[in-house]
């Protein structure tokens with residue numbers, strides 16, 4: 308089974324990245340440390356945090372934790388790839404909704420017709436939807452940026 312993650316309140320963007328990469332990731336905003344540790348422990352999730360005290364505390368509670376030091380998304384993803392060997396490539400058919408962590412599914416073009424801007428509908432042929440929150444996704448202009456960041460992360464790890 309794939310690794311699953313628990314991400315603390317300071318790393319919301321990283322949670323979105325991990326979901327896009329296909330990893331089941333719970334993100335805890337406004338939850339205290341003990342509650343987060345309880346969930347991570349019960350569900351065998353790897354805790355990701357930027358809080359060194361919390362990182363230490365997790366270890367003493369038997370929760371596997373990674374202390375995230377990188378400043379940019381690329382650095383953080385590179386770091387996780389080095390430590391845990393996470394994928395640094397998105398297979399969108401494996402992706403989870405960045406908003407709600409539900410596995411997204413490919414949609415028929417017709418199905419999203421009234422849910423995306425007309426220009427988008429005309430420009431793209433492939434769409435994905437989240438069955439839970441109904442968000443529609445497509446490989447728009449942001450897709451290039453996403454791949455640039457992942458390329459950069461791979462370059463960091465190959466020492467370029």
Ligand SMILES: [Zn+2]
Pocket residue numbers: 404405406407408409437438439440441442
């Ligand atoms: Zn969703």
